[in-house]
Amino acid sequence: MNYLDGLNVKQKEAALHDKGPILVIAGAGTGKTKVLTSRIANLIDTEKANPYEILAITFTNKAAKEMKTRISALLHTEVDRMWVGTFHSICVRILRKYISVLGYNNNFTIYDTTDQKNLIKKVIKEMAVDPKRFPPNQIKSNISRLKNAEISPDEYISKNYSIYDRRTIGEIYGKYEKELRRNNALDFDDLLIKALDCLRKDDSIAAYYREKFKYILVDEYQDTNNIQYQLVKYLAKRKNAPSNLFVVGDDDQSIYGWRGADIGNILNFEKDFENSKLIRLERNYRSTSTILDAANAVIKNNVNRKGKELYTEDNKGNLITIMKNNNEKEEAYNIAHVISHETNKSDVDYSDFAILYRTNSQSRALEEGLIKLGIPYKIVGGLKFYGRKEIKDIMAYIILLQNPTDDINFLRVINTPTRKIGLKSVASIQQYADENSCSLFEACYNLDDIQLPKAAHNGVSDFVKIVELLMVKKDACEITELINAVYEDTGLKKMFEADETIEGLSRIDNIEEFFSAVTDFEEMNADHSLDSFLTHVSLLSDIDRTKEVDIDVVTLLTIHSAKGLEFSTVFIAGLEDGLFPSIRSSDEDNQDDKLEEERRLFYVATTRAKKNLYLSYAEDRMTFGRHTPGIKSRYLDEIPSEYLDNSLEEEKSNSNPWTGKSHFTSSLKTSYSKPTYSKIAYSKNNCTKAKVKDTFTRDENISLTVGDKVLHKAWGEGTIVSLNGEGEKQKATIAFNNKGIKTLITALAPIKKI
DNA sequence: GCGGAGAAAGTTTTT
DNA sequence: CTTTCTCCGC
Numbered sequence: 212m213n214y215l216d217g218l219n220v221k222q223k224e225a226a227l228h229d230k231g232p233i234l235v236i237a238g239a240g241t242g243k244t245k246v247l248t249s250r251i252a253n254l255i256d257t258e259k260a261n262p263y264e265i266l267a268i269t270f271t272n273k274a275a276k277e278m279k280t281r282i283s284a285l286l287h288t289e290v291d292r293m294w295v296g297t298f299h300s301i302c303v304r305i306l307r308k309y310i311s312v313l314g315y316n317n318n319f320t321i322y323d324t325t326d327q328k329n330l331i332k333k334v335i336k337e338m339a340v341d342p343k344r345f346p347p348n349q350i351k352s353n354i355s356r357l358k359n360a361e362i363s364p365d366e367y368i369s370k371n372y373s374i375y376d377r378r379t380i381g382e383i384y385g386k387y388e389k390e391l392r393r394n395n396a397l398d399f400d401d402l403l404i405k406a407l408d409c410l411r412k413d414d415s416i417a418a419y420y421r422e423k424f425k426y427i428l429v430d431e432y433q434d435t436n437n438i439q440y441q442l443v444k445y446l447a448k449r450k451n452a453p454s455n456l457f458v459v460g461d462d463d464q465s466i467y468g469w470r471g472a473d474i475g476n477i478l479n480f481e482k483d484f485e486n487s488k489l490i491r492l493e494r495n496y497r498s499t500s501t502i503l504d505a506a507n508a509v510i511k512n513n514v515n516r517k518g519k520e521l522y523t524e525d526n527k528g529n530l531i532t533i534m535k536n537n538n539e540k541e542e543a544y545n546i547a548h549v550i551s552h553e554t555n556k557s558d559v560d561y562s563d564f565a566i567l568y569r570t571n572s573q574s575r576a577l578e579e580g581l582i583k584l585g586i587p588y589k590i591v592g593g594l595k596f597y598g599r600k601e602i603k604d605i606m607a608y609i610i611l612l613q614n615p616t617d618d619i620n621f622l623r624v625i626n627t628p629t630r631k632i633g634l635k636s637v638a639s640i641q642q643y644a645d646e647n648s649c650s651l652f653e654a655c656y657n658l659d660d661i662q663l664p665k666a667a668h669n670g671v672s673d674f675v676k677i678v679e680l681l682m683v684k685k686d687a688c689e690i691t692e693l694i695n696a697v698y699e700d701t702g703l704k705k706m707f708e709a710d711e712t713i714e715g716l717s718r719i720d721n722i723e724e725f726f727s728a729v730t731d732f733e734e735m736n737a738d739h740s741l742d743s744f745l746t747h748v749s750l751l752s753d754i755d756r757t758k759e760v761d762i763d764v765v766t767l768l769t770i771h772s773a774k775g776l777e778f779s780t781v782f783i784a785g786l787e788d789g790l791f792p793s794i795r796s797s798d799e800d801n802q803d804d805k806l807e808e809e810r811r812l813f814y815v816a817t818t819r820a821k822k823n824l825y826l827s828y829a830e831d832r833m834t835f836g837r838h839t840p841g842i843k844s845r846y847l848d849e850i851p852s853e854y855l856d857n858s859l860e861e862e863k864s865n866s867n868p869w870t871g872k873s874h875f876t877s878s879l880k881t882s883y884s885k886p887t888y889s890k891i892a893y894s895k896n897n898c899t900k901a902k903v904k905d906t907f908t909r910d911e912n913i914s915l916t917v918g919d920k921v922l923h924k925a926w927g928e929g930t931i932v933s934l935n936g937e938g939e940k941q942k943a944t945i946a947f948n949n950k951g952i953k954t955l956i957t958a959l960a961p962i963k964k965i
Numbered sequence: 966g967c968g969g970a971g972a973a974a975g976t977t978t979t980t
Numbered sequence: 981c982t983t984t985c986t987c988c989g990c
Contacts, residue, residue, distance in 0.1 A: 271980085299980050324979085348975095399980055469978065572976050575981095592979080626966095633966040666966080752980060771978045793977050812978080835975070836981040 214252040232484035239818035240497025263292040266424040270431040302406035321749035432460030436471035499528025530856035534827035543580025563779035569791040591768035616650040628706035630670030781820035786828040787841035
């Protein structure tokens with residue numbers, strides 16, 4: 212067993228570093244994860260530390276899980292007692308144990324963005340200020356900014372007393388904070404802030420963790436914010452002992468400034484932690500030299516950076532292809548065409564491809580392009596799974612069982628499904644609660660003291676009975692049973708099943724997926740407690756859920772979500788000034804910083820590619836149903852032309868080089884016939900003859916009717932829900948088992964009747 | 966209290 | 981172009 216095998220000199224030096232603070236500047240693809248895991252393995256193996264004396268902080272839960280798996284594979288030992296997780300999950304763990312020192316109950320609820328916004332709306336309504344003048348979304352980011360800068364509402368109000376708008380924001384912020392506390396709830400920012408407060412408030416808690424964590428490792432250090440930085444500092448500064456703090460990061464990949472991340476944390480590390488060591492990992496093992504050199508050339512234009520140059524011993528590989536498109540639909544179609552063509556090769560899979568974009572809203576057009584060519588895909592992010600209405604409704608009941616003082620979740624379900632309790636009745640309950648300073652749920656116990664219409668009165672009384680019954684079940688049942696009981700007893704099941712529209716069916720699908728996720732949770736986690744489950748659900752991001760590695764699909768995701776990932780072929784779509792870099796980075800005050808962050812984002816995007824990189828832009832894009840002309844992104848001009856294949860861009864003829872179709876007719880409408888790959892103009896040296904990839908053959912004269920069962924190449928078995936159009940233009944809406952509902956062109960999709 | 970129609974707003978990026 | 985909000989008639 213040797214966990215140091217295959218490490219280069221620098222990597223080994225980092226992994227074997229002994230005591231004291233160390234900063235590892237690890238460029239994209241330089242084997243950062245390998246160094247982190249080898250280091251931890253070394254600490255445990257050489258008995259410098261027990262697993263429970265190590266704290267490793269990662270950026271996503273997925274990364275945490277992966278790290279644990281890798282280490283236990285390297286050492287063949289149990290690593291369960293090691294603390295590996297995101298800042299948020301580590302902080303929740305501390306808070307569930309110690310938050311009582313701050314006067315909260317440890318069954319606190321974690322509010323996501325939706326809950327947060329609902330609470331802000333509620334506060335705005337109660338204060339009777341104009342929601343048009345104070346848009347909840349804007350208020351939310353203002354509050355977050357203030358909280359992370361540790362500016363209290365009172366402080367902000369007194370500083371800005373003469374400015375009405377600011378003073379009001381301060382007042383909303385103050386009321387929001389009060390309400391959170393009254394609801395026994397924490398927002399995402401609070402998870403970190405309150406954990407830090409715990410450490411500050413009670414020195415015995417701080418001392419306990421300082422003593423416990425002999426070695427601390429932080430990944431993606433360039434994306435830590437003020438609070439995270441303070442947490443690290445607080446935990447790492449041990450008495451009479453060196454700070455065994457090992458941070459890994461890349462200043463060139465700092466892309467979360469908008470969330471409060473401070474690139475200064477990594478730039479000033481050596482000042483903050485005395486006698487620290489610095490190691491640079493600059494050898495890239497991921498990309499071809501063409502891709503790497505192009506990325507280097509772009510990032511060089513940033514002023515605010517430590518400076519480094521990645522190199523590779525890989526060959527030049529293919530040139531980077533610039534794709535010019537008439538509009539976003541053709542962009543999607545052209546990308547889909549390339550994928551369709553490439554996957555005909557025997558050694559190319561759908562999962563070798565990723566399409567990256569700046570904003571989630573771009574995914575729709577891309578999705579449609581892929582569907583039209585029958586290319587299976589998955590979208591990471593966007594509307595989060597646990598954020599969907601149907602899931603949130605079920606969860607709201609469960610949260611209420613655990614934390615009955617939570618008014619936001621009470622309000623979500625008091626009339627879901629409908630119990631004839633309208634806004635007026637809720638207002639009456641609210642008034643009673645305000646007068647008696649109690650929660651809405653408590654108020655319902657004194658129903659006789661509240662004037663309500665008869666129907667509403669009965670509705671509330673039913674609601675209370677249902678919730679009380681479930682509270683009994685909560686203590687007697689496993690989570691799976693409890694959730695089933697919630698689903699059935701509350702009437703949610705009836706409500707969702709009554710909806711037979713397409714959306715309704717997909718909701719039921721999601722609920723089924725939710726149930727299986729719950730079962731998974733029970734099987735995978737030793738801690739079955741409801742608190743642990745609720746935490747799990749609140750903190751799990753979409754990227755964490757991408758466990759379906761076994762299915763062969765193209766991945767669509769934002770560049771932010773793609774951080775840390777790699778793909779053989781990467782498309783970056785929507786490279787237009789105004790979209791990328793975002794228009795919002797050009798007209799605000801610290802413009803230069805923002806444009807540098809966008810450039811780093813571009814750098815992150817390009818360095819995801821191993822072999823092939825396609826940079827795509829559209830000359831016209833529909834936004835809000837309006838045409839917006841597009842000029843290619845300024846970052847494209849920063850790539851030396853020797854790395855680029857512009858041949859398709861410079862084509863002056865009237866024909867679209869990607870499809871052979873005219874520029875002026877929509878290729879979407881004219882290309883419903885089966886794609887014939889010979890039509891695609893390929894400039895690249897990898898245009899070998901297409902081979903038939905696998906044995907999946909489509910039924911040539913497929914004739915389908917509603918109700919037929921079909922087999923799809925990637926999505927498996929499904930049932931036809933509806934059919935539209937005739938012949939080659941026929942579209943089928945198919946409900947796949949566990950894979951959701953998709954609409955496909957019958958003539959193109961890789962499906963056959965079974 | 967509820968549902969439908971019509972108006973208005975919205976898109977950076979996420980733990 | 982979609983999603984969410986608002987108002988009005990039942």
